Each structure stands twice: as structure tokens, then as C-alpha cells.
Amino acid sequence: MNNPLIMVGSVTYAIKGRDLLRRMGYRASMERTPAHLNRVGCGYSITVDDLDAIKASRILEENGIKVYGVSDGDTL
Amino acid sequence: MIYFDNSATTLIKPESVCRAFSGALCDYSANPGRSGHRLSVKTAEAVYSAREKICGFFGAGDPAKTVFTANCTQALNMVIKGILTPGDHCIVSSMEHNAVMRPLHAMSKRGVEYDAAPVMPGDASATAAAFESLIKPNTRLIVCTHASNVWGVRMPIERLGKMCRSRGILFAVDAAQSAGVLPINMRDMDIDFLCVAPHKGLYSPAGTGILLSNCDVGLATIIEGGTGTFSSSLEQPADMPERLESGTINTPGILACAAGVDFVKEMTTARIHSYEMSLIQRLYVELGNIDGVELYTDYPTEESSVAVLSFNINGLPSETAAEKLSDAGFAVRAGLHCAPAAHRHMGTEDNGAVRVSVSIYNSMSEIMQLVRKIEELSIKSKPA
Numbered sequence: 144m145n146n147p148l149i150m151v152g153s154v155t156y157a158i159k160g161r162d163l164l165r166r167m168g169y170r171a172s173m174e175r176t177p178a179h180l181n182r183v184g185c186g187y188s189i190t191v192d193d194l195d196a197i198k199a200s201r202i203l204e205e206n207g208i209k210v211y212g213v214s215d216g217d218t219l
Numbered sequence: 220m221i222y223f224d225n226s227a228t229t230l231i232k233p234e235s236v237c238r239a240f241s242g243a244l245c246d247y248s249a250n251p252g253r254s255g256h257r258l259s260v261k262t263a264e265a266v267y268s269a270r271e272k273i274c275g276f277f278g279a280g281d282p283a284k285t286v287f288t289a290n291c292t293q294a295l296n297m298v299i300k301g302i303l304t305p306g307d308h309c310i311v312s313s314m315e316h317n318a319v320m321r322p323l324h325a326m327s328k329r330g331v332e333y334d335a336a337p338v339m340p341g342d343a344s345a346t347a348a349a350f351e352s353l354i355k356p357n358t359r360l361i362v363c364t365h366a367s368n369v370w371g372v373r374m375p376i377e378r379l380g381k382m383c384r385s386r387g388i389l390f391a392v393d394a395a396q397s398a399g400v401l402p403i404n405m406r407d408m409d410i411d412f413l414c415v416a417p418h419k420g421l422y423s424p425a426g427t428g429i430l431l432s433n434c435d436v437g438l439a440t441i442i443e444g445g446t447g448t449f450s451s452s453l454e455q456p457a458d459m460p461e462r463l464e465s466g467t468i469n470t471p472g473i474l475a476c477a478a479g480v481d482f483v484k485e486m487t488t489a490r491i492h493s494y495e496m497s498l499i500q501r502l503y504v505e506l507g508n509i510d511g512v513e514l515y516t517d518y519p520t521e522e523s524s525v526a527v528l529s530f531n532i533n534g535l536p537s538e539t540a541a542e543k544l545s546d547a548g549f550a551v552r553a554g555l556h557c558a559p560a561a562h563r564h565m566g567t568e569d570n571g572a573v574r575v576s577v578s579i580y581n582s583m584s585e586i587m588q589l590v591r592k593i594e595e596l597s598i599k600s601k602p603a
Contacts, residue, residue, distance in 0.1 A: 153249065154263040154447065155458075156283065158264060158267040159283055181354060185253075185447050
């Protein structure tokens, strides 16, 4: 099963969010959002290996990083 | 040629900056934030790292609010035109560059009002009081240069920042002459927007500028276009920095800016400022001893000035004096320095002045060579 994608607005926020989660000790990475999940066009996403995506999204939002959606990992 | 035109742009760049620039051309030429391939992401990572470094250096809170522009003028335009709307009032100093005055003049045709507070060189309290006396209920923004590009005079930025914070007015600083030379901490100095010309005091390439924001006020855009985000919408995205960075950014310049920040951090602004001021102070004293040289400012101290000194020689047109100095191998700048307001303040609007501005790459020996040439020029041009 793939990790869910936490979709953010830009590559800047993807890097910022990934680094934030990494500083908190989580194994986070970033990638381009696949076209079929991307409703607004041209986006980037964060994935976390060892934290629930909803919890990770909350951390991101609390730190000023707007989350535009979380994918279901199975649909990737 | 001995170069004394560092207020326009620094000529000599540190080796580390040159390496970062040329290295970026080879290793970071893919377009950041536009694609998902490895090379694009690699460039985006490097650009984000530059944002973090620059944001930290200036004490701003959020790397995402560090915007790369083409120059400091563009950054100032983005602030002035992005904040002010018809009915708003803005206050500036009496020594602003046209990078501030022309956008404000343009906005005045759209119903924005502005006033210029007279600067009292060496008297921070009087200058701050002059700003305060101009505040109106509709004053939305104060824009002030950190240091005059003509006279080197430092403005009481800390006081103005506190005043703006307590009065609920946004505060923007034009740091074209101070970034890399004077310590700047946006948080501590209550600066909402900082506009930087990294090709000057950060020893970066021409074609670079930075706008840092340390507040939550969104800016209306003056340029829209592709950002690599929300492409299916015709609305310009709200997220910073992409909102203000339409089009492909200057990656080599940006990575060189980051190297420039490293260079200045290692040197420290305190050492840079102190060294540059020692050159200008010597120049001031020597010129003061030459009959016919007209100085307009008081002795420049580290507290009162940055390393810029303007003068005239025996009533010679400033452009003529600069031309003669150029013929003798000295690069200085004459005329109005794109800051007629600053010249008006000192009564030099008609003739302008000859400006000498130094960098860490100038030496005392070069200053003394210039002094000898000015002395010679003064004797030759003395009215009979």
C-alpha cells in the first residue's frame, strides 16, 4: 500500500512541510502530485512513512501550511 | 580603474559568489517548481534553501515570504502598489530614491496621498517626530530608506518601526544601501516589508532583488502569470512566494545571493561597516582640508552614516568633475543619483553632486589616490 499524499499548494510548501515534519523526527518526503489526483493543476504533495496523514496534515496546518487534500493511499 | 561606485552596484564579487553563480548554471538550470523530475526538484530544493538562509539572515519569520525579484525597485513597487488603494495615505522620508517616489507619484494619480517627512541628519528624535506629525487617520504605510543613497545618512528605522507598530501602520524599509552593511532584524525592528538590492552589499550579481515580508498582510499583484501552481485557475494563487513570482526565476542569481549572505555572515556586518566607514571618514577629513571642495554633511560616524559621501568641487558641474575623475581612472557617480528628493533636501538639485561609495574591496591607498586627484582638480578649476 502506498502512503497517502498530503497535497499542498506549491513546491515551496512541499519542501517547507517536509522539512518541518523531518525536524519533528518523522520520515517525510515530497513529490509531484499525480495528475489524476490533482484537481487544481500543477501541485506537489508530502508523504510520511511513520505518521497518520490526518495527524501530519494537522501539524502542517498548525504551522501555516495549507493542505488542499489528502489522498487515499490505495487509489494511487 | 579604481571603482568607487559601489552604491550603484558592487563591482568585485567574492570568489564564493562567482562559484555559486557559475555552478548554478551547470548544476541547477532546470526550472524549479514547474515539474516533478529530479532536476527540477533538485533546483527547487536549492532555491528553498536560499530562501531559508536569506530569511534567517534578515530575521524574518517565514522562508515562504521571501520573494525573489529582478531588483530592489521591483520589490518596492510590489509593496507600494500591492498595499495602497485609493484613499490611503503614505509617508516617506525627504531622502527617498525614485524607486519609491515614482511608484508613489503614479499611485497619487489613482487617489493615493503621500507626504515626505523632513530628515534631520544626526537627530533621530526630530526625524521620527517629523514622521509622526504627518500621520493621518488614513495613513496605511510608511516607506523609508534605511540609508540615503546620496548622503549616506542613516534613518531611525528602529524608532519608526516601533511607531508604526503602535499606530497600526505598515512599515516598509528600502534596504538598498544597508543590507549586508548594517545589521537588520525584521522582527526586532518591527519591519513588515524589507526590500533588498543583493547586488550591492550582498555582493551578488546584477538582476537580483529580494522582498521579505514579516506580516500576514497579502499584497495585490502587479504581475500575474505562470507560477507552476493551481494552473487550471485564471486567478493568481494566494500562496506566497509564488503569488509574487510569476515566470521563471533567476536561479543562478538567487543561489549567488545565498552565497553572498554566507560571505557577509562570515565577515560580519560590524566589520564590513567599520572598515568601509574608516575609508569614508578619512576621505571626509582629507576633502575637508582641500580648498574649494564643498561637503554637505557632518562628519560621518558609524552610527550616523553608511559609507557614501557626496561633494562638489569649486562649483564645477558634478558631471564634469566625474568625467575628469573617470579620465584619471576613478569610477564615481555624478548627477542626481535617481534621488532628486535627496538632492532637494540639501539644495544640490541643480548641479547634483559627485558621489564616492566604497566596498570592502577598496583600500586606504585607493582613497588617498583619489584625494590627490581631487586636490589637483580643485586647484585647476579654481576661479581666477
